[in-house]
Amino acid sequence: MSDAQTKLKRLEDAGILDQKQFSEQEMALVATITDDEIDVLVRLRQKLGPPSADKNHIRPNFIV
Amino acid sequence: MIAHPSHSWEHTLDHLTEVGEVIAASTDARTGPAQAGAALWMKITLAQGVLNTAAQRFWSHPAMPRMFPSFLCELYSLVSCSVPLMRAAFERASELSAADPLAAITAAYLEQHIVEESHHDEWLLNDLAEAGMDRSALLHRAPSANVARLVGAQYCWIRHAHPAALFGYLAVIEGNPPLPQHLNEIQQLTGFPPEAFRCLHLHAANDIEHLNELRSTIARLPLQSAEAALICTSAFATMQGLASIFVELEE
Numbered sequence: 001m002s003d004a005q006t007k008l009k010r011l012e013d014a015g016i017l018d019q020k021q022f023s024e025q026e027m028a029l030v031a032t033i034t035d036d037e038i039d040v041l042v043r044l045r046q047k048l049g050p051p052s053a054d055k056n057h058i059r060p061n062f063i064v
Numbered sequence: 065m066i067a068h069p070s071h072s073w074e075h076t077l078d079h080l081t082e083v084g085e086v087i088a089a090s091t092d093a094r095t096g097p098a099q100a101g102a103a104l105w106m107k108i109t110l111a112q113g114v115l116n117t118a119a120q121r122f123w124s125h126p127a128m129p130r131m132f133p134s135f136l137c138e139l140y141s142l143v144s145c146s147v148p149l150m151r152a153a154f155e156r157a158s159e160l161s162a163a164d165p166l167a168a169i170t171a172a173y174l175e176q177h178i179v180e181e182s183h184h185d186e187w188l189l190n191d192l193a194e195a196g197m198d199r200s201a202l203l204h205r206a207p208s209a210n211v212a213r214l215v216g217a218q219y220c221w222i223r224h225a226h227p228a229a230l231f232g233y234l235a236v237i238e239g240n241p242p243l244p245q246h247l248n249e250i251q252q253l254t255g256f257p258p259e260a261f262r263c264l265h266l267h268a269a270n271d272i273e274h275l276n277e278l279r280s281t282i283a284r285l286p287l288q289s290a291e292a293a294l295i296c297t298s299a300f301a302t303m304q305g306l307a308s309i310f311v312e313l314e315e
Contacts, residue, residue, distance in 0.1 A: 016110055029099070029106045040083040041110055047076045048117045060119040061242045061250075062139065062306055063267040064146045064181050064234065 004031030007038055014042040015051045077304050077311070080114050084300025087111070088293035100287040105279055108235050108299045115236065118307035122314060123246070129254045131313050136192055136260070138309050141207040143263075144185040145215045150178050152219060153227040160227070165286050170228045173281045177234075180274065188263040195260035210312055214305035218298065225294050231282055232298025236306065238278055241271030 008030060011017045022030065033041075045051075087107050122128065122135075154174040160167035193199040207215070214233075221229035242264050251261055287295070 011110070016113060026106060029103050030110075032099070032103050033107060033110075037087050037107065040086045044076075044079055044083050044111065045113060047079055048113060051113065051117075052120060055120045055124065057243050057245050058116070058120045058123050059240055059242050059246055060115055060306055060310075061123075061135075061246070061264060062237050062309075063143060063184070063242070063264065063271070064150075064237050 004028075007031055007033060007035075010038055010042065014045045016041055016045050076114070077307055080111075080300060080304050080307070083111060083114075084297055084304075087300070088296040100289075100292045101285040102283040104287070104292050104296060105235065105239075105282050107296070108232070109239065111300065111303065112236070112240055115240065115303045115307050118310045122310040123250065125314060127314075128250075132250070132254045132256065133197065134313050136197065137202065137205060138208060138211060138313070140185070140188055140192060140202050141205065141211045142214070143188050145207060145211065147178055147181055147185070149215055149218055149222075149233075150174050150181065150230065153222045153230040154178060156222050157227040166226065166228050166291060169281065169285060170231070173278075174227075174230070177274070177277075180270075184263060184267075187266070191260050191262045195256050208309075208312075210305060210309045214302060214309075217301050217305070221294065221298055226291060228285065228291055229294050229298040231278075231285070232295040232300075233302045234278055235282060235295075236299050236302040238271055238274050241275060242268040244268050 004027075008017070008019060008027065011030065011033075012019055017030065019027065122131070125131065151174075154171055157167040157171035157174065161171050162168075189199060189202060192202060218230055218233050221227075244265060247261050247264050247268060250256075251258060282295075285291075285295075
């Protein structure tokens with residue numbers, strides 16, 4: 001598994017991204033994220049708890 | 065009854081600052097200026113989970129219908145601050161633009177976006193008045209400390225750092241526009257009339273286009289590390305500020 005694939009898998013396993021919802025170009029950008037950044041994003045997700053699939057349509061509803 | 069995570073939200077929001085610092089510190093480290101904006105947008109998007117989780121807690125709270133008018137007050141405060149804030153950034157960016165390509169792009173984007181967002185505070189005020197809220201009280205209510213912190217931070221960065229900082233604020237607020245399905249659910253749960261949601265529905269329809277414009281603008285920003293870090297810091301402060309509004313409304 002490449003370095004980029006390892007990063008994507010870590011983010012996906014943590015519930016931070018769904019690879020199916022990202023284009024190849026976006027995936028290439030995700031692969032530029034540093035290991036430190038992935039570490040803090042994963043820790044943040046862990047503190048938030050698992051994402052709720054049935055609440056994905058809920059938005060903050062703040063507007064400019 | 066909605067089961068909420070037992071962890072401390074205050075602690076989680078503090079942790080968001082750490083996340084922002086790490087990402088701001090390493091922004092542009094691998095991508096270089098050409099891709100820095102696009103990479104920055106991606107990182108902000110991935111971190112939006114904290115705001116979405118705060119939003120999910122609030123909108124799923126059993127007492128949400130009772131708290132909804134307070135949310136609308138906060139929303140009106142924020143919206144009424146938006147165009148003056150963008151105008152301040154536009155004016156500062158215009159002053160710098162002759163010798164600063166980033167400021168020139170910032171000014172060009174804001175000049176157009178101010179037009180797009182003008183009068184939305186009046187539309188929202190009309191919606192809320194038609195829904196039975198007190199127009200005069202909304203007009204004369206001073207912004208809360210949370211809104212002042214959120215907007216005030218942007219004025220500070222516009223004046224004392226770079227007006228492009230506002231892209232972080234806009235990326236968070238416009239990067240996650242309302243969805244009609246969710247607005248309809250809120251209407252049913254609160255019993256508020258459809259008129260209360262007209263401005264929000266308008267944003268649900270138009271903000272996808274605004275989002276694409278913003279995303280493409282940020283992707284082509286000529287960012288050096290310090291400027292990318294500033295926009296990142298602004299975005300994370302905005303996420304934290306908006307999440308704090310939800311947390312305080314629940315208290």
